[in-house]
Amino acid sequence: MNGAALAFKGVMATGVLVSALVILLPLSELFVQTSLQGMVDALKDPQVLDSLKVSFSAAGLAAACSFVMGTPFAYLLARSSFPGKKLAEGIVDLPIMIPHPVIGIAILVASSPHCWFGRLLQQAGIEVMGTLTGITAVMLFVGLPFYVNTVKNGFEAVPERLEKVARSLGAPVHSVFFRVTLPLAWRSILVGLIMCMARALSEFGAVVIVAYHPMIAPVLIFDRFTAYGMRFAMPVAVLLIMVSLGLFVLLRLLNRPLRVGA
Amino acid sequence: MCRHLVFRMASRQIAAGLQGACMVLLAAVMLVLTAISSSGWCNGPAGRLIIFHAGSLSVPFSQMERQFEALHPEVDIQREAGGSTKMARMISELGKPADIMAAADYLVIDENLIPEKASWNVRFATNRLVLCYTERSRYADQINSGNWFEILARDDVAWGHSDPNLDPCGYRSLMVMQLAEKYYKRPGLYQRLIEGRPVRNVRPKSVELIAMLRTGHLDYAWEYLSVAVQHGLKYLELPDEINLGNPNYDDLYAQARVRVTGKRPGTWIERRGRSCVYGITMIDGAPNREAALAFLEYLFDPEGGLKILAANGQPPIVPCRVSSQEVLHRVPETLRKWVAVDR
Numbered sequence: 001m002n003g004a005a006l007a008f009k010g011v012m013a014t015g016v017l018v019s020a021l022v023i024l025l026p027l028s029e030l031f032v033q034t035s036l037q038g039m040v041d042a043l044k045d046p047q048v049l050d051s052l053k054v055s056f057s058a059a060g061l062a063a064a065c066s067f068v069m070g071t072p073f074a075y076l077l078a079r080s081s082f083p084g085k086k087l088a089e090g091i092v093d094l095p096i097m098i099p100h101p102v103i104g105i106a107i108l109v110a111s112s113p114h115c116w117f118g119r120l121l122q123q124a125g126i127e128v129m130g131t132l133t134g135i136t137a138v139m140l141f142v143g144l145p146f147y148v149n150t151v152k153n154g155f156e157a158v159p160e161r162l163e164k165v166a167r168s169l170g171a172p173v174h175s176v177f178f179r180v181t182l183p184l185a186w187r188s189i190l191v192g193l194i195m196c197m198a199r200a201l202s203e204f205g206a207v208v209i210v211a212y213h214p215m216i217a218p219v220l221i222f223d224r225f226t227a228y229g230m231r232f233a234m235p236v237a238v239l240l241i242m243v244s245l246g247l248f249v250l251l252r253l254l255n256r257p258l259r260v261g262a
Numbered sequence: 263m264c265r266h267l268v269f270r271m272a273s274r275q276i277a278a279g280l281q282g283a284c285m286v287l288l289a290a291v292m293l294v295l296t297a298i299s300s301s302g303w304c305n306g307p308a309g310r311l312i313i314f315h316a317g318s319l320s321v322p323f324s325q326m327e328r329q330f331e332a333l334h335p336e337v338d339i340q341r342e343a344g345g346s347t348k349m350a351r352m353i354s355e356l357g358k359p360a361d362i363m364a365a366a367d368y369l370v371i372d373e374n375l376i377p378e379k380a381s382w383n384v385r386f387a388t389n390r391l392v393l394c395y396t397e398r399s400r401y402a403d404q405i406n407s408g409n410w411f412e413i414l415a416r417d418d419v420a421w422g423h424s425d426p427n428l429d430p431c432g433y434r435s436l437m438v439m440q441l442a443e444k445y446y447k448r449p450g451l452y453q454r455l456i457e458g459r460p461v462r463n464v465r466p467k468s469v470e471l472i473a474m475l476r477t478g479h480l481d482y483a484w485e486y487l488s489v490a491v492q493h494g495l496k497y498l499e500l501p502d503e504i505n506l507g508n509p510n511y512d513d514l515y516a517q518a519r520v521r522v523t524g525k526r527p528g529t530w531i532e533r534r535g536r537s538c539v540y541g542i543t544m545i546d547g548a549p550n551r552e553a554a555l556a557f558l559e560y561l562f563d564p565e566g567g568l569k570i571l572a573a574n575g576q577p578p579i580v581p582c583r584v585s586s587q588e589v590l591h592r593v594p595e596t597l598r599k600w601v602a603v604d605r
Binding site for chain 2: 045105108109111112113114118129130131212213214224225226227228229230232
């Protein structure tokens with residue numbers, strides 16, 4: 001191997017090492033410095049368990065809503081081209097770019113009884129501020145782009161000619177979707193759901209404005225950090241990290257490339 | 263020919279060398295200049311000044327920041343606001359660096375910061391609780407000091423207060439309602455009111471309630487008079503016997519008791535009712551002592567900071583007070599001329 005190739009490989013390896021360190025060092029320090037007693041106390045604390053329950057139920061609901069709303073949207077973006085398609089794709093990506101407190105404020109203003117939409121919600125008996133509904137709405141807002149983009153890629157990976165063949169053999173459009181496209185793209189849908197859920201679980205800045213109570217796990221961590229100090233916040237943080245890690249390991253396992261002929 | 267080439271190469275090298283030397287010299291001069299300016303060779307306070315303060319002081323303190331920075335352009339004030347208890351704990355439990363701490367309840371400083379992080383406490387302003395609302399709040403046209411407790415108890419009225427565990431305005435709001443029960447002779451009023459207030463209407467910082475009022479998510483909120491004035495909200499004044507604004511009624515106020523969380527989850531402190539008195543201190547070992555002292559001198563001046571407080575609807579204590587001669591001795595010398603001892 002000549003010097004240039006060696007240097008190149010060295011730079012690549014250094015890049016990998018440094019990136020891994022940037023991510024792993026703070027997290028590992030958090031784990032190392034959290035006492036076991038603190039972890040046990042956190043697991044027994046009803047407030048901690050409640051916050052995890054709220055986090056997961058809201059994130060799960062948000063993922064379910066993403067599935068219902070996002071799948072048709074993703075299919076449309078994958079298969080058809082229409083004027084304004086670029087705009088539609090931009091709109092889907094918008095929540096990623098907006099600062100999180102701004103998202104919270106926007107949802108608060110839209111749901112306010114002074115706004116026509118808020119009045120509609122009020123008449124329907126739907127409360128947004130300080131409720132699970134509000135938290136789910138925020139999580140849906142931030143998680144939907146992740147779902148739609150992942151599933152869109154999944155649908156695009158399904159060769160269109162397979163669908164056309166099915167159509168030519170007489171299958172109606174909806175039958176093609178459920179019997180050809182979906183079975184081949186289900187993996188990306190699952191990955192999309194997990195990504196949406198993971199993003200929803202970690203959201204803080206937007207949720208804390210819409211609903212401080214009921215407390216999701218990140219809000220509880222922040223509340224404990226500011227009220228009692230790090231010792232009481234770290235165990236909850238570690239718990240949340242372990243769950244998020246678990247989700248992502250699952251994601252990677254599911255994302256393995258399809259075996260030929262599977 | 264050869265000689266010309268060599269000569270040209272040589273002159274180019276000399277020019278390059280001179281250029282390099284000039285840049286190094288320039289860099290050195292700039293380095294020295296920045297070192298001078300940041301080290302305070304220029305006389306007077308300079309650098310970053312970190313002030314932690316109660317949320318209710320945000321508006322007057324931001325005006326003071328502008329005025330003070332105009333007087334001392336070398337100083338950069340960085341403020342952080344929040345429930346006073348929370349801010350004090352950030353200093354005492356988290357060790358966050360700060361030069362000055364201003365609390366909405368001077369007891370917060372006594373209990374959380376003295377003696378480990380501070381050694382004196384100056385009382386500089388007062389306040390009182392009012393019930394805030396907007397013209398779009400439900401029953402806004404009917405509410406008065408004789409029927410407010412009935413209106414708050416109605417099912418279709420949403421009202422809130424700040425978190426008693428993190429913000430003095432929170433436990434003070436609860437105290438007002440306890441005192442109201444006795445004053446208006448309505449036994450069970452406090453319990454009924456609290457039961458009708460869902461936990462989602464409780465926010466960590468009292469100023470957050472204003473956003474709730476403006477967007478219509480809340481009809482009424484318990485706030486300080488100064489905050490109501492500063493934000494242009496409508497407010498209902500309550501009798502002195504219950505509004506925690508008159509120090510002469512301290513014995514009456516002491517009848518109110520509220521339990522708040524202590525320094526660890528699962529521990530509790532009992533707070534007794536007292537008139538709203540704001541306290542301020544300089545943290546021991548403050549990173550920028552010189553600028554902190556300059557700011558406090560400006561604040562304690564009746565024509566300086568205290569005037570801005572008064573203009574913002576928050577009655578200052580003129581002159582500022584300490585509780586005893588002993589505490590006065592611990593106040594830095596340059597500030598003593600602005601401070602008097604109680605009674």
